[in-house]
Amino acid sequence: MKKVHLKAYGCQMNVYDGERMVEALVPSGYAPTDDPAEADLILLNTCHIREKAAEKVYSDLGRLKPLKAARPDLKVGVAGCVAQAEGGEIVRRQPMVDFVVGPQSYHRLPDLVAKGGVDTDMPEESKFDHLPARPKVRRAPAAFLTVQEGCDKFCAFCVVPYTRGAEVSRDPGRIVAEAEELAARGVREVTLLGQNVNAYHGGGATLADLIGRLARIEGIARIRYTTSHPNDMGEDLIEAHAAEAKLMPYLHLPVQSGSDRVLKAMNRKHTAEAYLRLLERIRAARPDIALSGDFITGFPGETAEDFEATLALVREARYAHAFSFRYSPRPGTPAAERAGRVDPEVAAERLHRLQALLTGQQRAAQEAMVGREAAVLVERDGRLPGQRAGKSEHLMAVHVEPDGAEPPAIGAIVPVRIAAAGPNSLSAVRTG
Numbered sequence: 001m002k003k004v005h006l007k008a009y010g011c012q013m014n015v016y017d018g019e020r021m022v023e024a025l026v027p028s029g030y031a032p033t034d035d036p037a038e039a040d041l042i043l044l045n046t047c048h049i050r051e052k053a054a055e056k057v058y059s060d061l062g063r064l065k066p067l068k069a070a071r072p073d074l075k076v077g078v079a080g081c082v083a084q085a086e087g088g089e090i091v092r093r094q095p096m097v098d099f100v101v102g103p104q105s106y107h108r109l110p111d112l113v114a115k116g117g118v119d120t121d122m123p124e125e126s127k128f129d130h131l132p133a134r135p136k137v138r139r140a141p142a143a144f145l146t147v148q149e150g151c152d153k154f155c156a157f158c159v160v161p162y163t164r165g166a167e168v169s170r171d172p173g174r175i176v177a178e179a180e181e182l183a184a185r186g187v188r189e190v191t192l193l194g195q196n197v198n199a200y201h202g203g204g205a206t207l208a209d210l211i212g213r214l215a216r217i218e219g220i221a222r223i224r225y226t227t228s229h230p231n232d233m234g235e236d237l238i239e240a241h242a243a244e245a246k247l248m249p250y251l252h253l254p255v256q257s258g259s260d261r262v263l264k265a266m267n268r269k270h271t272a273e274a275y276l277r278l279l280e281r282i283r284a285a286r287p288d289i290a291l292s293g294d295f296i297t298g299f300p301g302e303t304a305e306d307f308e309a310t311l312a313l314v315r316e317a318r319y320a321h322a323f324s325f326r327y328s329p330r331p332g333t334p335a336a337e338r339a340g341r342v343d344p345e346v347a348a349e350r351l352h353r354l355q356a357l358l359t360g361q362q363r364a365a366q367e368a369m370v371g372r373e374a375a376v377l378v379e380r381d382g383r384l385p386g387q388r389a390g391k392s393e394h395l396m397a398v399h400v401e402p403d404g405a406e407p408p409a410i411g412a413i414v415p416v417r418i419a420a421a422g423p424n425s426l427s428a429v430r431t432g
C-alpha cells in the first residue's frame with residue numbers, strides 16, 4: 001500500500017478538500033499518513049489569501065527538497081488556491097513539483113498523480129459528481145461539509161473569486177446523503193462550508209431550508225455554518241436561530257471595517273450601521289449568540305479616523321471571537337493597484353490595537369460563561385488523565401475535568417457547569 005501525506009493551509013474548506021483528495025486516491029491504492037518521511041506522495045493544499053500564506057508554500061517546498069533528492073520516486077503535488085492562481089509558474093519556480101491541481105479539478109487527481117502535469121481547469125462538470133462516496137473510515141465527531149463554493153462578490157482586496165471561481169451551490173439531496181454517511185460513521189456535528197455559505201440556493205432551497213433537512217438526521221446533533229456575508233443573511237436563517245434547536249448559537253459574520261468610506265472602497269456593499277442593525281435582529285432571535293468576525297487594517301486609503309470607526313464598531317458589536325489581518329496587496333485584485341497605500345508599520349500598529357480590543361472582548365465572553373450550564377461535544381482526550389476536551393454550543397474550547405467516574409466517550413455530548421475560564425479554554429465539571 002502506498003502512502004499519501006497531505007498538508008492543508010488556509011481555510012476550513014481546504015481541510016475538507018484535503019480529506020476528499022486523500023479519499024479520491026484510495027482507489028489508486030493510497031492510505032493516509034501523518035509522517036511526510038514515510039510518504040510516497042506529498043500533497044500541499046495551499047492558500048493564496050495573503051502574501052505570507054502563499055509564500056509559505058515555497059518555503060515548505062524548499063524544506064522537502066532533501067527528501068525528494070534522497071527518494072526520487074517521491075511525488076510532490078501542489079493543490080488549492082496557490083495552484084489555481086499560479087499554475088505552471090509553480091513548476092518553473094520549483095521544478096521538483098510533479099503536478100499542480102486547482103480546487104475545481106481535484107477529482108482528476110489519480111490521473112495527475114500517475115502522469116504529472118498542470119490542471120487548473122474550472123470544468124463545467126462538478127468535482128462532487130466524480131469524487132468517490134465518503135469511505136468507511138472512522139471520523140472525528142465534528143466534520144466539515146462543503147455546500148456552496150466560489151464567490152461572485154469581488155471584494156476589492158480578495159483573491160477568492162479568482163481562485164475558487166463563481167458561486168455554485170450543491171444539490172441539497174446530495175448534501176443530505178453525505179451528512180447521513182458522516183452520521184453513520186459517528187459524526188455528531190457538521191459545519192456547513194461555503195465562501196458565502198448563506199447565499200446557498202441549491203435546488204431552490206435556502207440555507208435555512210437545508211439546515212431544516214439536516215436537522216432531521218437522527219445522529220446529527222449539532223449544525224453550524226461558515227462563512228456568512230452580511231448581505232445574504234435571510235430572514236428565514238435568522239428565524240432558524242430562534243427555532244431550530246440543533247442550529248448552534250454561533251455566527252461568523254465578517255465586516256472587515258467599521259468605516260463606510262472604507263467599506264465602499266472594499267466593495268462590501270453595506271454600511272457599518274446596516275451591519276449593526278442586522279446584529280440587533282439576529283440577537284433578538286437568539287440573544288446568547290456568540291459573534292465572530294474578520295477585520296482588515298491598513299486597506300488603501302484607510303485614515304486614522306476610519307480606523308477609529310472600526311474600533312467603535314467592535315465596541316458596539318461585542319465579539320466572542322475574531323480574526324484580524326493587516327492588508328496584504330494581492331496580484332490581480334483591484335485594490336492592489338490603488339493609490340493611498342497605508343504604511344505597513346501604521347497598519348501593523350492599528351492591527352495591534354484592534355487585536356488588544358478583540359482579545360479583551362473574547363476574554364469577557366469566556367468569563368461570562370463561568371458558573372453557567374453548557375453542553376460539550378467531546379472531541380478528544382485532554383492532557384491530564386481522565387480529562388476530555390471538546391466544544392461548547394458557543395464553539396468555546398472546554399476541558400471536562402476528571403471527577404472519579406468513567407470519563408465520557410469521544411463523541412458524547414455531556415452537560416457541564418463551567419468552573420473557570422483560562423486564556424484559551426474553559427474548565428468544566430460534569431453535571432449529568
Ligand code: SAH
Nearest residue numbers: 157158195227254294295325326327328330
Ligand atoms: N468569504 C469570507 C472570507 C474569505 S477570506 C467573507 O466574505 O468574509 C477570510 C478573511 O481573510 C477575510 O474575511 C478577510 O478578513 C481576510 N482577507 C482576505 N483578503 C485579504 C487581503 N488581501 N489582505 C488581508 N486580509 C485579507
Ligand code: SF4
Nearest residue numbers: 151153154155158160
Ligand atoms: Fe472574498 Fe469578499 Fe468573496 Fe468573502 S465575499 S470570499 S471576502 S470576495
Ligand code: F3S
Nearest residue numbers: 010011047048049081
Ligand atoms: Fe485560502 Fe483559498 Fe481558502 S485562498 S482562505 S484556501 S478559499
